[in-house]
Amino acid sequence: TAAHAMAILAMEQFAQIILDRDERLAPARSLEEMVRALDAGKVPVWLPSSLTLPAPDIPASWDITSDSLAAWLAGKLGANALLLIKQTGAFSGSDTIDGLAARGVVDAGFAAMLPDGVDVHLAGPKNAAEAGALLAAGHLPGIAITASIRSARIAG
Template sequence: RRAIVKLGGSTAHAAEMKSWIAALAGSRLPIVIVPGGGLFADHVRETQTRMDFSDTAAHAMAILAMEQFGHVILDRDERLTPARSLDEIGRALEAGKVPVWLPSSLALPALDVPASWDITSDSLAAWLAGKLGANALLLIK
């Protein structure tokens, strides 16, 4: 049994963020953390308006924004490990580690992930849950 836990970027400034990360990092259940884009994705939205670049470029940048928040999460607890592919996620889980998904390598080339603002970190978490055959998807916002 596997679960995907999406940790929203909106939690970045919440007092509970430290507690959430500690609880997730200490999980004995096989979970994968999916970071939201948060402030990093908000900056992409604002910059797209000012610089007038395509939704395709903005989509790529928003996915990279998720990775930026992922690195913030990884920095908070040494029990967490980065994972960029399904194989890396599987190896981390088999080793009893808690992977934090850094989505660009898997999501950007995926033909079933359209380059659109309609694709959110929540929908990418659900997409990953399907790819991994996860039994649960939890959203922390």
């Protein structure tokens, strides 16, 4: 439990570093703060501890990393798509979520934390140059990943 909390707090510390990089970014500890940041024309940067540490549907497990937390947050936001930016380009449009988890591209808990109806896209280093233009045009960079049959759900 302590290691789980410390990992989430480390993500929050990294978010603080990101926030320090650009004045267009705004800290967001809650869904309401995310909406306020967007309404103010800012980009919310999630500080996850307030929402995730007390959440009973997030197991304290090394299978849960920022990938699974992003999937969980997508569900809380009612998102229809989730874009994960990875440090690798070792994925293709023929990959499934389960296959990516088996290879360590996404964490082992990701499939179970991903809500039904949320499309998953992965982008890597080769997508960086075009990402800004695609996002500005309302498109996601990278590739869509096929959802596979998932095991028992952790979150909903």
